[in-house]
Amino acid sequence: MSIQLVIFELDNKEYGIDVTAVNGILRARKFKIQALPGTDSSIEGMINLRGNVNYIFNLRTKFELTEKEISDESKFIMLNANNSTIGCIVDEVTDIVKLNDDQVQSTPNFICGGVDNYIIGIGKFEDRMIIILDPEKIFSAEVATLQGAVSN
Amino acid sequence: MSQYQGKNMDGSLDLSTVKLKDVIDINFLQQFQDDFAKGVGLASVTVDPDGTPITNPSSYTRFCMDFTHSTECGDKRCAESHRKGGEEAARTGKPVIYECHAGLIDFAAPIMLEGRQIGTILGGQVLTDVPNDTKYRKIANEIGVDEEGYVEAVQEIRTLSRESIEAAANVLFIVANNMSNSAYQQMKLRSVADTLSDGLAQISATMEELAASASVVSENQGNLNSEIKNVNIVTGKIDAVMDFIKDIADETRLLGLNAAIEAARAGEAGLGFGVVAQEIRKLSADSKETVGKIKDLTTSIKESVDKTVTMGNETTNTIEQQAAAIEQVTASVMEIASLTEQLNQLANTK
Numbered sequence: 001m002s003i004q005l006v007i008f009e010l011d012n013k014e015y016g017i018d019v020t021a022v023n024g025i026l027r028a029r030k031f032k033i034q035a036l037p038g039t040d041s042s043i044e045g046m047i048n049l050r051g052n053v054n055y056i057f058n059l060r061t062k063f064e065l066t067e068k069e070i071s072d073e074s075k076f077i078m079l080n081a082n083n084s085t086i087g088c089i090v091d092e093v094t095d096i097v098k099l100n101d102d103q104v105q106s107t108p109n110f111i112c113g114g115v116d117n118y119i120i121g122i123g124k125f126e127d128r129m130i131i132i133l134d135p136e137k138i139f140s141a142e143v144a145t146l147q148g149a150v151s152n
Numbered sequence: 153m154s155q156y157q158g159k160n161m162d163g164s165l166d167l168s169t170v171k172l173k174d175v176i177d178i179n180f181l182q183q184f185q186d187d188f189a190k191g192v193g194l195a196s197v198t199v200d201p202d203g204t205p206i207t208n209p210s211s212y213t214r215f216c217m218d219f220t221h222s223t224e225c226g227d228k229r230c231a232e233s234h235r236k237g238g239e240e241a242a243r244t245g246k247p248v249i250y251e252c253h254a255g256l257i258d259f260a261a262p263i264m265l266e267g268r269q270i271g272t273i274l275g276g277q278v279l280t281d282v283p284n285d286t287k288y289r290k291i292a293n294e295i296g297v298d299e300e301g302y303v304e305a306v307q308e309i310r311t312l313s314r315e316s317i318e319a320a321a322n323v324l325f326i327v328a329n330n331m332s333n334s335a336y337q338q339m340k341l342r343s344v345a346d347t348l349s350d351g352l353a354q355i356s357a358t359m360e361e362l363a364a365s366a367s368v369v370s371e372n373q374g375n376l377n378s379e380i381k382n383v384n385i386v387t388g389k390i391d392a393v394m395d396f397i398k399d400i401a402d403e404t405r406l407l408g409l410n411a412a413i414e415a416a417r418a419g420e421a422g423l424g425f426g427v428v429a430q431e432i433r434k435l436s437a438d439s440k441e442t443v444g445k446i447k448d449l450t451t452s453i454k455e456s457v458d459k460t461v462t463m464g465n466e467t468t469n470t471i472e473q474q475a476a477a478i479e480q481v482t483a484s485v486m487e488i489a490s491l492t493e494q495l496n497q498l499a500n501t502k
Contacts, residue, residue: 004416006409006413019412019413019416019417020416020417022413022417024410024413025406025409025410025413026406027402027403027406072402075406093406093409096409096412096413096416
């Protein structure tokens with residue numbers, strides 16, 4: 001088995017996400033994000049993508065990184081997850097790579113043992129180490145609260 | 153005195169062609185010579201270096217006019233005698249007293265200009281002793297005139313002491329030489345003033361040309377400066393175009409990424425498409441790199457233009473300073489020209 005990953009960067013660190021879960025990549029600058037009051041801080045807001053409302057999540061908040069303005073290079077990675085399409089703000093999408101099973105090393109339980117463990121493993125590609133995220137789990141909690149908030 | 157025009161190639165006065173009439177007013181000389189001859193009782197005439205008379209003879213004796221000069225032979229002998237006297241005077245640069253072919257005492261006073269003889273005042277027709285008849289009868293026969301008349305005429309010749317003749321010759325010599333020399337110095341002064349005047353006129357003209365060309369240079373520099381600023385504007389526009397191209401490259405890259413994602417999701421069927429998508433991404437990366445290079449170039453163009461503008465401004469300053477300097481020189485030249493004008497007036501005062 002092999003896995004194909006969309007590689008993106010946050011503060012010059014590489015993350016990967018299964019390409020099959022990716023709906024597409026958008027340039028962040030092209031969209032106006034409208035904030036949603038009373039929602040989780042990881043939820044940046046919503047955008048209107050070709051007539052559909054899509055929610056945008058901030059991975060920086062989620063990963064507790066320093067806040068950063070959206071730049072020319074910033075992208076939204078649109079994910080098909082939790083039965084909807086959500087977007088994540090990333091610094092830049094750099095690559096699409098194919099990794100074999102032996103290039104992916106699972107993370108031990110002491111790193112993320114909980115139920116909401118969203119790190120699938122570490123991809124080793126040349127000298128690089130890529131944190132592979134689980135598209136379903138990464139924002140599952142937030143999506144749940146969001147769905148609660150919106151339906152209320 | 154006529155306005156002497158003889159000039160050397162360089163415009164300075166040509167001494168070798170200065171004639172007596174250039175430095176002494178002939179009418180004045182005639183008057184002076186007549187009065188002097190009458191006063192002292194000496195005949196006189198002024199001749200040029202060839203021996204040709206310039207003035208009319210003053211107080212010539214009957215002995216000379218009616219007898220000695222009356223035959224061709226006598227006239228020739230007189231001319232020869234005058235020539236000799238003149239030559240001797242020129243050689244010594246002083247008046248000489250001698251006895252002429254017809255046995256009268258004559259003098260020749262040279263008129264010298266810077267060591268060159270320009271004329272001679274001849275005079276005399278007197279005796280220092282009582283005449284010896286035999287001598288004059290012999291001369292009368294030689295030149296072919298009437299013996300008796302000749303002897304009678306020689307009796308009418310005045311007798312003067314040698315000292316008186318010398319003193320008279322000296323007076324003529326000193327006066328004529330001083331007059332001609334001072335006139336010659338004035339001529340030289342006029343010539344220098346003229347040369348100066350010509351030179352100043354040329355300087356003035358050149359200064360005007362310089363001033364004109366300075367203003368042309370200044371104008372050209374101004375045009376150059378604004379033209380170069382246009383280059384900066386164009387460079388700015390190129391940068392704007394480059395931003396647009398970079399935007400397209402970014403967009404293309406995104407397209408490549410999305411195509412790659414679609415290809416991956418299509419599985420086996422998308423493999424070929426994936427390769428195309430990768431090529432698109434590579435192309436967009438190349439475009440972006442090229443944009444960066446062009447931007448580096450436009451940046452260095454901008455720097456060069458800025459430097460050129462700075463240098464251009466310096467040039468403009470220098471030109472302005474030059475123009476000011478030219479104005480100062482022109483003012484000085486005008487001052488000198490007015491002084492020269494005064495000099496000219498002095499030189500032309502008779």
